[in-house]
Amino acid sequence: MTLTEIRPEAVPDKVIAGRSPWALAWARIRTDKVALLSAVVVVLLLLLAAAAPLIAQWSGHGPDDQFRDIGITDQGLPVPPNGTFWFGTDRLGRDLFIRVLYGARVSLTVGVLSTGLAAMLGVAVGLLAGFYGGVVDTLLSRLMDVVLSFPYLIFAIAVVSIAGPSLTATVGVISFYSWAAIARIVRGQTLSIKEREYVEAARSLGAGDARIMFVDILPNLLAPVIVLVTLLVPAAIVFESTLSYLGLGIVPPTPSWGNLLSEAQGFYRVAWWYLTFPAGTLLLATLAFNLLGDGIRDAIDPRTERLFSRRRGIRRRRGGKSGSDDRQGGQGGEARRGGEEPSGRMNTMEG
Amino acid sequence: MFRRFLIRRVLLGVVVLWLVTLGTFFMFFVAPGDPARTLAGRQATPEQVDLIRRDLGLDRPILVQYGDYMGRLLHGDLGKSYFNGESVGKLVAADLPPTMSLVLGGAVLWFLVGVSAGVLSATRARSLLDRAMTFLALAGVSMPTFVIGLLLLYLLFFQLTKAGLPIFPPDSYVDLSENPAEWARHLILPWITLATVQAATYLRLTRGSMLDVLGEDYIRTARAKGVPERRVIVRHGLRSALTPVVSQLGVDVGTLIGGVVVTESVFGLGGVGQAVVQAFVSSDLPVIMGVVLITAAAVVVANLLVDVAYAFLDARVRLA
Numbered sequence: 001m002t003l004t005e006i007r008p009e010a011v012p013d014k015v016i017a018g019r020s021p022w023a024l025a026w027a028r029i030r031t032d033k034v035a036l037l038s039a040v041v042v043v044l045l046l047l048l049a050a051a052a053p054l055i056a057q058w059s060g061h062g063p064d065d066q067f068r069d070i071g072i073t074d075q076g077l078p079v080p081p082n083g084t085f086w087f088g089t090d091r092l093g094r095d096l097f098i099r100v101l102y103g104a105r106v107s108l109t110v111g112v113l114s115t116g117l118a119a120m121l122g123v124a125v126g127l128l129a130g131f132y133g134g135v136v137d138t139l140l141s142r143l144m145d146v147v148l149s150f151p152y153l154i155f156a157i158a159v160v161s162i163a164g165p166s167l168t169a170t171v172g173v174i175s176f177y178s179w180a181a182i183a184r185i186v187r188g189q190t191l192s193i194k195e196r197e198y199v200e201a202a203r204s205l206g207a208g209d210a211r212i213m214f215v216d217i218l219p220n221l222l223a224p225v226i227v228l229v230t231l232l233v234p235a236a237i238v239f240e241s242t243l244s245y246l247g248l249g250i251v252p253p254t255p256s257w258g259n260l261l262s263e264a265q266g267f268y269r270v271a272w273w274y275l276t277f278p279a280g281t282l283l284l285a286t287l288a289f290n291l292l293g294d295g296i297r298d299a300i301d302p303r304t305e306r307l308f309s310r311r312r313g314i315r316r317r318r319g320g321k322s323g324s325d326d327r328q329g330g331q332g333g334e335a336r337r338g339g340e341e342p343s344g345r346m347n348t349m350e351g
Numbered sequence: 352m353f354r355r356f357l358i359r360r361v362l363l364g365v366v367v368l369w370l371v372t373l374g375t376f377f378m379f380f381v382a383p384g385d386p387a388r389t390l391a392g393r394q395a396t397p398e399q400v401d402l403i404r405r406d407l408g409l410d411r412p413i414l415v416q417y418g419d420y421m422g423r424l425l426h427g428d429l430g431k432s433y434f435n436g437e438s439v440g441k442l443v444a445a446d447l448p449p450t451m452s453l454v455l456g457g458a459v460l461w462f463l464v465g466v467s468a469g470v471l472s473a474t475r476a477r478s479l480l481d482r483a484m485t486f487l488a489l490a491g492v493s494m495p496t497f498v499i500g501l502l503l504l505y506l507l508f509f510q511l512t513k514a515g516l517p518i519f520p521p522d523s524y525v526d527l528s529e530n531p532a533e534w535a536r537h538l539i540l541p542w543i544t545l546a547t548v549q550a551a552t553y554l555r556l557t558r559g560s561m562l563d564v565l566g567e568d569y570i571r572t573a574r575a576k577g578v579p580e581r582r583v584i585v586r587h588g589l590r591s592a593l594t595p596v597v598s599q600l601g602v603d604v605g606t607l608i609g610g611v612v613v614t615e616s617v618f619g620l621g622g623v624g625q626a627v628v629q630a631f632v633s634s635d636l637p638v639i640m641g642v643v644l645i646t647a648a649a650v651v652v653a654n655l656l657v658d659v660a661y662a663f664l665d666a667r668v669r670l671a
Contacts, residue, residue, distance in 0.1 A: 146367055149654055151606045153613070154627060154646050158639050161631045162378050234493055241495045242613060246628055261498060265617075268505050275505070279498045286493035294489075 021223075021300075028299040035295025041288035045281075049104035056102075061085075061095035063102040064253055068093050078271045088273035091263060096274065099255040100281050106167070106256040107282070111237040111289075114171045118178035119229050123221065125179065126186025127213050131194055141187065147180040153242070160248040170249045174236045181232070185224050193217050223300040230293030234286035241282060257282045360658055364651040371647040375640040376420055429641035434633050439641035443623055449524040450622030453614060454607045456538055457545035462600055464546060465553025466593070472554065473561035474584055484554060491551030500544040500617035507540060524620045541618045545611060549603065556599060560592040598657045605653020606646070 019027070029035050048055070056062055072093040073079060081088040087096035129140035156173045163169045193199065194217060202216050237257070243249030244258025245265075252259050257278050264274040423430070429439035468488075472481045491499075525533040564570065565588050573587045574580070612624035619625070623642060630638035 142363070146370075149602060149606070149650055151646050151650060153624075154643055157612070157627050157631050158375070158378060158643050161634065161636065161639050238493070238495045242497065245495065245497045246612065246616065246631075248631065258495075261495070261501075265497070265501055268501055269509050272505075275498075275501060279494075279502075282498070283490070283494055287490065290489050290493055 025223075025296075025299040029295055032295050032299065034291055035299070038288040038292040038295065041284060042292060045104060045285055045288070046108065048101055049108050052098070052101040052105055056098050059095070059098065061098045063098050063255060064094065066093045067095070078267065078274055080271070081273050087277040088271065090260075090274060091267060096260075096277055099260060100257070100278055103255040103257045103260050103278065104281065104285070106250055106254060107237050107240055107258065108285070110167070110170055110174065110240045110250075110256070111233045114174035114236045115178060115229050115232045117171065117175040118232065119182055119225060121175065122179040122182025123186050123218070123225060126183035127190055127217065127221075129183065130187040130190025131209070131213050131217070133191075137187070140183070144180040144183050144187075147176070148184070152177050152239075153246075156243060156248060157246070160243070165243075165248050165251050167250060167254075170240055170243055173243070174239050177239065178232050178236065182225060182228055185228055186221055189221050189224060190217055193220050227293055227297040227300060230289060230296055234289035234293075237282065237286055237289070357659065360655055364655050367651055368644075368647060371644060372421065372424060375643055376417055378636075378640065424644070429644065430637035432630075432635055432638050434630075434635045434638075439637055442626065442638060443642060443645055446621065446623045446626045447608075448526060448622075449620040450608060450611060450615065450624065452524075452534065452538055453541050453545060453611055453620060453622060454604055456535075457542045457549070457607075457611075457614075458600065458604050460542050461546035461549040461553060462596075465550035466557045466589075466596060468550065469554045469557025469596075470561055470584065470589060472558045473565065476562060481558075485558075488551040488554045491547055496544065496548050496613040497617050499547050500540070500614060503540050503544055504617070523618075524622075538620075541614050541620060544617070545607075545614050553596060553599070557592065557596050560595050561588060564588050564592040594661065598661055601653050601657035601660070602650070605649045608646070608649045 052063075061067070067085075067089065070079070070084065070093075072089065078091055078093070078096075079085060079089045085095050085097065087100060090096050090099065125140055125144075129137045129144075152173075156177075159173055160169050163172075190213075194212075199212055199216055202212055207216070240249055240256060241258030241261060244256050245262040247262070249258050250256035252263070260278040261275065261282070264271075264278065267274045427440065429443075431438055432442060468484050472484045475481050523537060525537050565584075570583060570587055573583045578587070608623075611622065612628060614620070615622045615624040616628055623645075627639055627642050629635075630642075
């Protein structure tokens with residue numbers, strides 16, 4: 001090996017560019033077929049939901065139009081899928097395809113809106129707890145513990161029985177169910193980030209608490225929050241459908257995937273399409289969001305592992321992400337959940 | 352040290368329960384509906400409504416009512432159902448057998464399935480089997496419980512019965528003391544439903560925990576000294592990997608005793624969860640609040656037990 005060979009100029013063709021973490025993540029996710037496909041499905045569903053009124057107009061079937069002549073059989077049963085009604089009709093002779101599309105508007109809105117609210121609340125609480133520590137942290141962490149261990153459906157029933165079922169109540173209940181998971185992750189990250197040198201530098205330059213929290217720390221929390229949000233949206237969609245199934249969520253005639261399924265359950269013996277199409281669409285949406293979330297997590301943090309990754313042999317160590325610096329971590333609650341995936345518990349609705 | 356830890360935990364549990372009672376009490380107050388009016392019915396005269404209001408003590412100051420409420424709670428009185436005047440405690444007690452049967456049986460199933468799938472997944476990390484199982488777990492959490500239940504009803508009850516094989520009954524609950532075989536037969540589909548949802552979480556949890564443990568030095572040591580692989584995985588690996596999984600099991604069972612609302616509703620088992628849904632339909636607030644309290648108590652106790660067990664099992668847990 002001669003000297004010329006190891007001089008930087010001796011490697012003329014390949015320029016080694018500095019790439020930001022976001023550029024790296026983008027490069028990784030671009031090669032991830034499952035994540036890309038999931039993203040396409042999500043975008044497609046969003047577009048279809050947005051275009052629902054147009055499609056309804058084009059087909060001539062409004063979401064609440066009852067086709068008593070062609071939409072119901074002589075026995076008064078729903079009509080199976082055909083050229084006019086792609087997904088068949090429902091018990092009142094309404095076009096199920098159009099109703100599923102309108103349902104997507106409601107279900108996706110609930111999913112995105114409640115997760116957005118939860119993210120704001122969770123980030124704020126997590127930042128406060130992690131940044132100030134001490135009594136503030138103890139109180140807020142206990143609150144998160146309580147919220148995370150509370151049986152949600154019972155709580156939701158109690159709230160809705162007083163407030164009455166509505167879109168607002170649904171979004172409220174779901175956000176309240178989701179924020180603690182985000183707060184926990186944000187708190188853990190804040191604890192470690194606030195000890196970094198650049199935070200000290202900012203402080204010595206005279207930055208106040210608020211500035212440090214929101215300008216210096218917050219941007220570094222975006223990656224885990226984005227991942228968690230992508231995984232919480234499908235959980236919220238599942239939650240909405242469960243609430244609506246029990247009559248606690250979106251009230252008919254406004255269609256949501258949940259109340260479509262709820263209506264369909266009495267017909268599963270005679271009209272397979274009635275249950276199949278709303279359930280299939282819902283499953284498509286939640287699976288796509290979940291797989292996309294997994295993909296984003298993998299792209300942002302290659303240390304974690306996931307489904308369908310072709311990169312083999314990466315030795316995996318956990319705990320980089322969640323609760324790694326619980327200072328009073330010994331107290332069962334936190335130690336127990338410390339190593340859990342951010343999404344581990346959240347996605348499961350009670351049986 | 353252990354005693355201090357225990358006292359702190361118990362106190363925390365009491366505080367949580369007290370907060371819950373405060374919550375349920377104020378929910379009564381902000382309730383837009385007037386319980387007395389609801390109870391009296393549509394044709395009631397204002398005098399009748401007043402009478403009922405006095406009867407329920409709703410005309411007195413809030414603080415007095417709160418004192419009364421707490422006093423009754425401390426005596427174990429959860430109030431009376433608006434609907435049929437029966438005591439909430441009695442109602443819930445009557446609904447417990449189906450719920451307990453469902454949760455405990457389901458727990459055995461989901462724990463066995465979830466843990467063994469998780470171990471298989473972890474020991475064959477990144478294999479086809481691992482991916483298939485992780486995908487199934489993802490599908491499990493992507494689907495609402497009631498859809499899984501309805502799917503099972505459609506395939507295993509409806510299609511089988513139509514094909515002349517009435518192996519599974521549609522719904523309803525048969526008491527264990529009446530006929531154990533029928534009891535189990537009626538619960539198989541609900542058990543599978545509950546287990547499908549829960550097993551997904553346990554698979555992920557076991558897999559993660561197992562992968563962590565298998566990366567530890569003492570596993571390498573065990574392998575190096577020639578311990579058979581099966582023994583390494585079961586005795587050395589699984590044993591310590593199970594700790595967080597068992598903790599989760601404790602919490603989940605505690606939580607679900609408070610009501611497996613969806614599974615019970617789909618299969619019409621008539622447990623605590625279904626009672627809550629019915630109470631919601633008939634705006635029977637005392638029953639709902641009573642179940643909220645009982646559930647909260649079950650969760651607090653379960654968490655406490657798990658924490659204590661955890662401290663015993665895992666020497667690394669610092670008692671603070």
